[in-house]
Amino acid sequence: MPSDRVAERRKVFKQYKADVAERGKPFFPYAMVEDSVMSLVTVGVIIALAVIWKWTTPGDHTGIGPDGTTLNQSGWLGKLIDDPADPGTISFVPRPDWYFYFLFYLLRIFKWPNTVILGTVGIPTILLILLIALPFYDQRAERRPLYRPVAMVAAVLTMISMGVLTWKGATAKEALGSELIGDVPSWAKSEGFENNPAAIAGAKLFAVSGCLNCHTYNGAGNSNLGAPDLTSIGASNQGAEFFATYVSDPRKFGNEVMPVFGKANGGELTDGQLAQLGAFLNASRGKNASSGDK
Secondary structure, three states: OOOHHHHHHHHHHHHHHHHHHHHOOOHHHHHHHHHHHHHHHHHHHHHHHHHHHHHOOOOOOOOEOOOOOEOOOEEOOEEOOOOOOOOOOOOOOOOOOHHHHHHHHHHHHOOOOOOHHHHHHHHHHHHHHHHHOHHHHOOOOOOOHHHOHHHHHHHHHHHHHHHHHHHHHHHOOOOOHHHOHHHHHHHHHHHOOOOOHHHHHHHHHHHHOOHHHOOEEOOEEOOOOOOOEOOOHHHHOOOHHHHHHHHHOHHHHOOOOOOOOEHHHOOOEOHHHHHHHHHHHHHOOOOOOOOOOO
């Protein structure tokens, strides 16, 4: 004798077959034709947009001028080709495609190195496995939303969380580039170097040179790689010259992880810029410091 669960499934399947015979249509050819037509329409729209994008671009439709430079001219759907990437830039703000913003923001919630694998691999993988396995562990015949409160609440919470994470990822400020240079006046006021032009110039360099990819300063930046907070680094009383020399080539001090910044050692910063950066670090002695270089 079959179990009650098997008997129930057979009953539901028999009823399904009866409903199909009475008022349904077989998958082939009806549903297959509908899917094929919709697929062709989608591909046709993509091809049409590509043609419009290509042939509405001014000039010879290549985006490249006779001298090999990029033509900054837009067609109906934007420029055909953008400026070449600059491998030497220190102010580029990398961002993922919009559909990865939720995962992008998870990196801000789960910190390196202890929990980042859980947030970026563990949780998404577990949720994906649960979704793939849904037909196997949810075999109820009932499909009306009002009679499936657990499934509906889970679906709504998933959509809300994905939407919130996507929005937060899209609006998140990065720890590099021009997005942080606006914080320099508040840094100067907090650390007391408003009247130190060299320190202010160094703070601007600090904001755009990628330092905050690894370090933190006054709550900004990342500490995922274990680099120290530099808000009160000047309190060590090592002096601006020491900081400039250290940043120029950290390898001389046994630091093989931190990149080289001095131009003389293969970096991007000149001696003058290093001196400004050293002045900024020397002036950074903790919030509302009452001593130090002003």
